[in-house]
Amino acid sequence: MMNTNGLLQSKSDANIDLENRGYKYGDALFETLKVVNGKIFFWEDHYFRLMASMRILRMDIPMNFTMEFLEEELLKTVEANNLLKATVRVRLNIDRGEGGKYLPLEETNINYNITVEAHHQPFYGNLPYEDYIVDLYKDFYMAPGFLSGLKSNNKTLQVIGSIYASENQLNNCLVLNTNKSVIEALNGNLFLVKGDVIKTPPLDDGCLKGVMRKQIIDLLKNNPNYKFEETSISPFELQKADELFITNVIVGIQSIGKYRKKTFANNVAVDLIKLLNAKLRLT
Template sequence: MINFNGTLLSEADSKLIVNNRGYKYGDALFETLKVVNGKIFFWEDHYFRLMSSMRILRMDIPMNFTMEFLESEILKTLEANDLLNASARVRLNVDRGEGGKYAPSKEAQVHYNISAEPHNLPFYNIDDSRSYIVDLYKDYFVAPGLLSGLKSNNKAIQVIGSIYAKENDFDNCLVLNTNKSVIEALNGNLFLVKGDTIKTPPLEDGCLKGVMRKQILELLAKDVNVTVEEASISPFELQKADELFVTNVIKGIVPITKYRKKTYGSDFAQSLIAKLNAKLRLL
């Protein structure tokens, strides 16, 4: 069942209108949520990121779009799909409805839809037996700036980059901005470990303002044994690193095991994911 503006519909009945602005112009935002037994992981961070992104896109935020209202709609959708007492992946999509060309018409109003599917891992873990090989994606580049960091429906680079990765037997690719700095992976933020220094690209470089990125930075800030830098990463630094890992809300932390001829360990990532799961138990 799909939740369309509060109405539960079957997938067969949940067709988008062809004039929907999210479909026509990518005039839409989304949040990917991990929910376990009715608990939305990091819901407050997701909600405020969505509200901030809607303001940046100058959407008229409906008065009923409170954190409590949207949470209740998510839980209603999970219950309709028999996932309220299970682990689930949820997509909350917000668009500007129908009307207008590039400029929205006065009739255009914000709509939302929510879909849910089962997800088999309630907590985060790292599978040491699995390789995770990446390469640089260099066919297209991301413009630096905060607009590139929005979780919008315009994901052309992620789509064609994923096709490139699949065609070349890579598990993921790292994305560059127009300054040729490495900013993120196709599906998450990037962290680099070198000795006791942990680096991640700054938001100004064009990387996603990731919810899991925020959690990891908060955990690292409490570790007196490491130095954390939000600084640009050059491709040359990748092969000098001790560890590289990708973060997102669904998978948590995914260590990269190989980039070109360089192989990496995962000791730091393992210790970090233990802290992340401990934090979740306190939520």
Template sequence: MINFNGTLLSQSEAKITIANRGYKYGDALFETLKVVNGKIFFWEDHYFRLMSSMRILRMDIPMNFTMEFLESEVLKTLEANRLLESAARVRINVDRGEGGKYLPLNSTAVQCNISVEKHDDPFYSIDPEASCVVDLYKDYFIAPGLLSGLKSNNKVIQVIGSIYAKENDLDNCLVLNTNKSIIEALNGNLFLVKGDKIKTPPLEEGGLKGVMRKQILELLAKDLNLVVEEASISPFELQKADELFITNVIKGIIPITKYRKKTYSSDFAQKLVVKLNAKLRLL
């Protein structure tokens, strides 16, 4: 079952038309949530990121789009799909409806749909035997700025980058901006560990304003033995790093095991995921 503007519909009924602006122009935003036993992980951060993104895109936010309303609609959709008592992946998609060319005909026609699917892992874990081999994706670059950091439906670089990774037997790729600084991975934010120093690219360089990135930075800030920095990461620094890891809400922390001829440990990431799960138990 799909939730379309508060109404539950079957997969066959939940169709958008070719006039939908999200389909025609990428005039849409989305949030991907992890929900376990009816508890939305970091819901407040997701909600405020969505509202902020809608304002940046000059979408008229409906009066009923409160945190409580959207949460109840997510839970209603999970219950309809018999996923309220298990782990699930949820996508909230917001678009500007239909009509117009580049200029919308009806700026108040914002609509929302919610889809859900089963997810196998209720908490975050790292498989010490898993590999994550990466390289740089250099066919195209992302421009620095606020728009690049939105979770909009325009994810063409992530799509073709993922195809490139598969064609080259890679598990992921690192994306660069037009200044040739590394800003993120294809599916999450990047952290670099060198001794007691932790770096992650600043958001103004064009990377995603990740919800899990925020959680990790908050955890790191509590450790007085670490020096945490939001600063540019050059490709040259990757070879000197002790660890690299990717973060996103669905997977949590994904250690990178190899970049070109350099291999990495995951000791720091293993300890960090323990702290992350401890934080979740307090939510």
């Protein structure tokens, strides 16, 4: 079952208007959420990121789009799929409705739809990483700036980058911006560890404003064992690093095992996973 503007229906019964702006122009945003036993992880951060992104795209936010309303719709959809006592991956999609060309019609209806699928991992674990291999994706580059950091439906680079990774027996690729700085992985934010210093690219380099990125930064800023820097990362730094790891809300932290001829440890990642799970149990 999926939720289209509050209507629960089977996926086979759901139809998308060919004039839908999300379909025609990618004029849409989405949030990927993790729900465990009816609890949405980091819901407040997801909600405020979504509202900020809608404002940047000049979408008229409906009056009923409160945090409480959308949370209720999300959990209603989870319950309709008999997954309220399970671990679930949820996608909340927002589009600007139908009509117009590049310029939307003066009056458009903001649509939302919600889909869910079962997920196997309730809390964040120490995932296998020794054979998790990445390389740079250099066919196309992201433009620096905040538009690149929106979680919009325009994910062409990530799609063809994922095809490239599959064709080259890679688990993931690292993305560069037009300044040739490393900004993220195809499916999450990137952190680099060298000694007690942990770096992640700044948002104005063009990386995603990730919800899990925010959680990890909060943990690092309050941890006396590490020095945190939000700064650009050059490709030359990757092979000098002690650790590299990728973050997103579904897997939490995925350590990288190999980049070209360099292999990495994952000691810091293991420490942060423990702190992250402790934070979740306290909230």
